[in-house]
Amino acid sequence: MLNIAISNQMLFRQIRTAHTDIKVPDFDHIRRGSLQCADMKSTESEDSRKTCSYMIVGTAATVGLYGLKSEVTRYVSYLSASADVLALSKIEINLADVPEGKSVTFKWRGKPLFIRHRTAEQIAAARAVPVGSLRDPMSDEERCRNPSFLVVIGVCTHLGCIPIADAGDFGPGGYYCPCHGSHFDGAARVRKGPAPLNLVIPEHTYVGETGLIVG
Incomplete structure (x- = not known):
């Protein structure tokens, strides 16, 4: 009986009530961008982040417009009159x-x-x-x-x-x-x-x- 009491006492001593040694992960370097300082506030990097967004949107819009222009040109060329028809226009x-x-x-x-x-x-x-x-x-x-x-x-x-x-x-x-x-x-x-x-x-x-x- 004495051995059982000692074992139970040792088991209770091993139970921890707080995990103070665990470090909480910090994802600030991901949220604010790998090129920004982790200690920088979001308001301080707002201009650079907006500039990057504008560049991405502008590039996508430019590529889209060039693609649209190509499709419109191809469609208009398809509908335009042939050379023999134009010759009879006058x-x-x-x-x-x-x-x-x-x-x-x-x-x-x-x-x-x-x-x-x-x-x-x-x-x-x-x-x-x-x-x-x-x-x-x-x-x-x-x-x-x-x-x-x-x-x-x-x-x-x-x-x-x-x-x-x-x-x-x-x-x-x-x-x-x-x-x-x-x-x-x-x-x-x-x-x-x-x-x-x-x-x-x-x-x-x-x-x-x-x-x-x-x-």
Whole structure:
């Protein structure tokens, strides 16, 4: 019994109530950065830490913008017109090949292009029409830079049919759409039928006495 009492007394003496010899780890050198002093306050290193963050964000943004620019350039190049299409974006016409009083049809951008060499009587008739009486009011001077020539796209503004030259109720020199009965006068202005607007005039430039560039 005495031996058991001595053993229990020795066991109780080995139990420790406090661990004062254990050192608590210090992670300040990690939290504040390996390049900063461990004793430095966070407020003292704020500027340098912000500068580092700004540099990282700026670099990432720059790389992202360059990548976006590359993708946009590739996409735009993919959608851009090919060389053969660009070659047809403009057409040069010799007006000497268009007889007076006649309308000649050319192909431009996949659409018919009407070039009419108007006579003096056709010019006078077109300019005698009161502009206020027209559905789509435009004077003949606005539609014909050169009074002798009318340049329009041969597509009806109703449903896209191709009008017939020198036909309809406002000829000679007018146009008639056989699909739904729209009539256009000698300046290709709608005068009758369901078409809401005049025939479209494309961008064109006169070069010299007989040259015409459309587009």
